[in-house]
Amino acid sequence: MDRNVENIHLLMIKEDLNFNEKKLPEGYKFVMYKPEMMDRWVDIQVASGHILDRSEGEEYFKEIFLKKEDLLEEVMVFIEDENGELVGTGAIWEGKHFLEDKNKQMRLHWIAVDPKHGGKGLAKALVSKLLSIFKDKKMGEGLYLSTQTCSYVAIKIYLDFGFKPYDFEKNRKGWNIVFEKINVQ
Secondary structure (H helix, E strand, O other): OOOOOOOOEEEEEEOOOOOOOOOOOOOOEEEEOOHHHHHHHHHHHHHHOOOOOHHHHHHHHHHHHHHHHHHHHHHEEEEEOOOOOEEEEEEEEEOOOOOOOHHHOEEEEEEEEOHHHOOOOHHHHHHHHHHHHHHHOOOOOOEEEEEEHHHHHHHHHHHHOOOEEOOOOOOHHHHHHHHHHOOOO
């Protein structure tokens, strides 16, 4: 996350379930959420720059995720390294932006990888895993995600998976910043 870039909120939509599967590199594996993982979720979010303050992350997790903790075991994924440390996370979660559209009621949510493990394709594999879960559980025909201009590296990954900018004209300034950063014309 590049905090030097103006932070403009953006939405992206994926209206189909087609994507090219990406695998984790050797030495990493996916594990599903267990209650003792909340602290590590916060650690990963803070390390990645998504959350600036640990207490903010703890509060968010308790207020949003713990209200439906039984669901987390099915929709929140972690990446574990060969030493058993959790180094990445993401979830499929109910959205709040497209309440009337049954094909955009769910979203990819809080995708993050500890920067010490960046550049290895973990985020791509994580997005792929989340999309597979979404598809396998027949959770809908499409979904969306909420992001921001300072996450342009992640946005490039989302574009590669078939997510498209939502309401481009209304958010032209933000998308222009992103496309300039990732060299898209």
